[in-house]
Amino acid sequence: MKFRDNLLHLRQQRNMTQEQLAMLLGVSRQSVAKWEAGQSTPEVDKLMRMADLFECSLDELVNGDLSGRAVRAAEILPSDAKPQDTCGYDRHFRSFSLSVATGTAIIIASAALAVLCEALLPWNHNLPGVVVLMCVAVGIVVIVPAGIEHGAFNRNHPFVEDFYTEGEKDAVRRSFTRGLAGGIGLILLGCAFAGAFDGTPLENIAGSGLLLAIAAGVWLIVRFGILYWASRVDNYNKERSDEIEEQSDPLLGPVCGIIMLAATIVGLTMLWVGGYPDSDNIFWMAWPIGGILCAIAALVLKIRRNVRR
Numbered sequence: 001m002k003f004r005d006n007l008l009h010l011r012q013q014r015n016m017t018q019e020q021l022a023m024l025l026g027v028s029r030q031s032v033a034k035w036e037a038g039q040s041t042p043e044v045d046k047l048m049r050m051a052d053l054f055e056c057s058l059d060e061l062v063n064g065d066l067s068g069r070a071v072r073a074a075e076i077l078p079s080d081a082k083p084q085d086t087c088g089y090d091r092h093f094r095s096f097s098l099s100v101a102t103g104t105a106i107i108i109a110s111a112a113l114a115v116l117c118e119a120l121l122p123w124n125h126n127l128p129g130v131v132v133l134m135c136v137a138v139g140i141v142v143i144v145p146a147g148i149e150h151g152a153f154n155r156n157h158p159f160v161e162d163f164y165t166e167g168e169k170d171a172v173r174r175s176f177t178r179g180l181a182g183g184i185g186l187i188l189l190g191c192a193f194a195g196a197f198d199g200t201p202l203e204n205i206a207g208s209g210l211l212l213a214i215a216a217g218v219w220l221i222v223r224f225g226i227l228y229w230a231s232r233v234d235n236y237n238k239e240r241s242d243e244i245e246e247q248s249d250p251l252l253g254p255v256c257g258i259i260m261l262a263a264t265i266v267g268l269t270m271l272w273v274g275g276y277p278d279s280d281n282i283f284w285m286a287w288p289i290g291g292i293l294c295a296i297a298a299l300v301l302k303i304r305r306n307v308r309r
Contacts, residue, residue, distance in 0.1 A: 004038045006066045010054045011036075019161045023086060025049055028159040028240065083163040089230070092153050097226035099146030103139040105219040110135030112211030119204035158240040162233040172231040179224030183217035190214055251301055256294040263290025 011021055018032040025032075025046055034040040042050070051058045060066060085091075113135060114128035121127055164172075190213025197206035229235060267286030 002038070003041070003062045004036050006061055006064070007050070008036045009067050010056075017161075019159065020083075022159040023157070023161050024053060026087075026156045026158065028237075083161045085163045087157045087160060089157070089160050089163075089233075092150075093227060093230035096146050096150050096153075097223050097230070099142050100226065101219045101223035103141075103143035103146070104222055105215040106135055106142065107139035108215040108218055109212060110139070112208045112215065115204055115211065116208040119208065154240060159237055160233055164231055164233065169231050172228055176224040176228035179220040183220035186213045186217035186220070190217075255297045255301070259293045259297060260287075260290045263287055263293075 011018070018029050018036075022029045022032045025042075027042075027046065031040070031042070035042055047058055047061060051061050054061065054066075056064075056066060056069070110132045113131045117124070117127045117131055190210040193213070194206045194210035197203055200206075263286045267284065270282070270286065
């Protein structure tokens with residue numbers, strides 16, 4: 001038997017879906033489908049994980065005939081089994097959303113604290129800047145590790161079976177609605193508070209209150225917005241699938257590299273050569289324009305891939 005025949009037999013023997021096998025191996029469902037169709041071959045580390053999962057040797061899995069091997073009843077999944085969160089998806093996104101929301105709110109609140117310091121201690125001109133730098137540093141310390149962990153989770157789990165019930169999705173949607181309304185309400189309340197004291201001696205303190213209200217509102221919106229998006233597991237799977245396709249496109253990296261190198265040449269030429277008004281002030285625009293062109297190139301290549309399907 002070929003590998004694809006062994007894989008199909010072992011999976012069906014355990015009443016396991018392609019989605020469930022993909023989750024256990026940390027690959028997309030499309031990858032499992034391609035393996036079983038003989039369109040591609042898994043990497044060695046995936047083969048080793050499958051050998052451990054199906055309790056056979058690597059040679060038996062690839063070259064042997066496993067059709068006659070019996071399977072224990074405990075290894076057979078019930079046909080009506082409810083999907084489970086085997087990879088810690090919900091726990092990860094709760095932690096990730098909390099870190100991103102908190103880090104973002106801290107950075108916004110740094111401006112509020114700086115304004116407050118300037119209002120209460122006008123003689124200390126250095127304190128506001130120090131407060132901003134300290135708060136931004138704390139915000140970065142909170143956000144960056146969460147972002148790195150999120151990237152690793154995405155790579156290790158490109159496909160997740162939707163385990164949320166309709167009741168759980170409705171609860172998350174209601175929480176998001178309340179969080180969004182509460183966040184917008186806090187921001188509007190802060191605007192009203194700042195407007196009430198505009199032109200008075202308490203103007204700066206009121207402005208600080210506005211920024212704190214914005215920080216709290218943004219925390220609510222970001223926190224519950226990420227959780228709402230995560231509860232739509234299909235969105236997560238589609239995004240991971242699109243990322244895999246983009247990474248597999250051999251043209252995307254070279255095209256973006258050429259664009260950014262050209263942008264660097266243009267920007268440095270504008271800075272060093274000049275020859276026209278305000279050249280020292282606008283040379284940096286070459287890099288944002290290069291980034292926009294990279295985004296356009298990525299979209300064009302994506303359209304090209306879709307047309308070829």
